[in-house]
Each structure stands twice: as C-alpha cells, then as structure tokens.
Amino acid sequence: MIDYRPLFNLLVEAGGQRWAALLPGQLATAFDETGHGDLRRWRSVVDALPPLTPSVCDLLDQVQIGGDSDISETARSELRERLMALHPWRKGPYRLFGIEIDTEWRSDWKWRRVKDAIAPLRNRLVLDVGCGNGYYAWRMWGAGARMVIGIDPTLLSVMQFQAVRRLHGGDAPVFVLPLGIEDVPADLGIFDTVFSMGVLYHRRSPIDHLLELKGCLRPGGELVLETLVIDGGPDRVLLPERRYASMRNVWFLPSCEALSVWLGRCGFKDVRVVNVEKTSVEEQRSTEWMRFQSLTDFLDPNDSDKTIEGLPAPVRAVFVATA
Secondary structure, eight states, rough: OOOOOOHHHHHHHOOOOHHHHHHHHHHHOOOGGGOOHHHHHHHHHHHOOOOOOOSSSSOOOSEESSGGGGGHHHHHHHHHHHTTTTTOOEEOOOEEEEEEEEEEEEEEHHHHHHHTTTTTOOHHHHHETOOOOOOHHHHHHHHHHHHEEOSSOOOOHHHHHHHHHHHHHTTEEEEEOOOOOSSSTTTOOEEEEEEEESGGOOOOHHHHHHHHHHHHHHEEEEEEEEEEEEEEETTTTOOOSSSTTBBBBBBEEEEHHHHHHHHHHTOEEEEEEEEEEEEETTTTOOOOOSSSHHHHHHTTTTTTEEEEESSSSEEEEEEEEEE
C-alpha cells in the first residue's frame, strides 16, 4: 500500500499543517477493512501486482505507463486479469504495459476541453475533488503540477489509483485519498488550483460546496468547475423530482447564468464559461472494463435530447473562476 508520509511532509511544507495532523486518523478510519466487505480483496489484488519497470511514461498526452515490449505476453495476460478484478473502471483510458483499459468515460476528451482554458499548472499545488480513480490527477502532474491531491470516498476508485501508482513506481507526488470535501479543514487556503468536475449536482447544498471549494484555495487561486447545466436565464434551476438519468443522487442543475450568479455570490471573481457540450454516448458508454448500464440506457430511446424521465439530456459546462 501507499506510504503517505511523503504527503504529510509535503502538506506541512505547503502550509497545510492542520490537515497533515488530521490525515493519519482519517486514513485509518477510511481504510478500516471491517467497514467494507470488498476492501481486503481489492487490497490483495494491488499487493499481488508485480514490480515492473516501465520503459516509457507519458502523462502529458495520455496516461501511458510501460510499453508493449516491457513484459511477456504471459505476464501481460496475468496483469490484465488482476486489473480486471478491479472492475468497473469508470475514468480513463489507461495504457498500462500494453493493456488498453477502455473505461466507461473518455475522460481524455474532457481533459482536452479543460486543459487549455485554465491557468498553466506548472509548479502548482492542486486539489481534485471527486477525482475518481485519479485519471485527471495523472494528467495534472503530467502538465507540470508540483503536487496533486485527489479526494474521493469511493474505495474501489482509490484502489484502482493505487494499482496504477504501483505500476508507475517511483515517488510521484500524486495521491488519491478516500475522503470527501468535508474532510478537508475549513478555509485551509493552500491550493493554487482546485478542480471539482462532476460533483456539484450530487451535492444537496451547491452553495455550501462552492464555499468549501473557495476555502481550499489561496487568494488568487483558480477554481475549475464542471457540472450538469440546463438552458435558461439567471433564475433557471432544475431540481429533479426523483431521478435524473436513472441517478438518485442528482440535486440542482442550474443554467450557466444561474451558476455564474452563484459563484459571484460566493465571492469568486472573473467567472468564465469556457465550454458547454452535450454528453454523447461515445463519450460515456459501457465497455469490457465497465459492463454495467451507461448513458445510452438512461436516455429516451425515441428522443436522445431527453432522459428516460423526460428531462433534458445531460449537458455539461466548464467554469473557471478566481478566489
């Protein structure tokens, strides 16, 4: 398993002593095997991964660790079987020693839409809220970030990240913690860039989430926010009566104008909408590495502009703002 002591030291150096003091206890609680029936099995999968030395590591244009010729076909087959034991893989894709992990989401498409619209990440301290298995964290470090901390309470996603990190080797300053935004001390104020992508609509109180994100940023730091939106003016917000695209935990879907107002009221400046795009069934879909239902199952079969509940189909917007 990952030795988090380097993270504690890096946090202290960055002025995050309050969080560094809390983290050992938070991690011990989150990784308590009595609290999750599959955690021991996932840990055994990660622990069984062989020590490999990648001849190539490309984190700028993709997430590729290792080349096809680094291991034998037999070893690749065994590695593939172990990685498949961590199914379902939702964020990616990954290329690991010749294995193509074709994830549910083409997260590389979203990263392409985001990366040129934000402040350069070189030498920045970055927090990625709701980071999943850490795909974007690798891309952020590949773009030059000094350190990237991802937080996501989904333990399977954290174990997938640990598998990738083990295959990467080395001492990458990239970490994914099994925590939520509520576990970050209020008004920590140390991060140069904070990402929240695909999180806001899962929060019962979106305003509180925006304030939590702002509290993580240093003055002048940058927020990168991606969320579901709807058409309309500054007073237009959709609250699904029950489900949205079969998801139960979807709360507020604002218009771009409404969310811009929310950000302004929370104290953000220079609010910009840098991308608005309808989610396609090519970007989110079932694959061999994620065999459950996906977007095509959640849209009206007779009208792809609507969900199966008759609500507007998913459209996502990317906002950039300054604390």
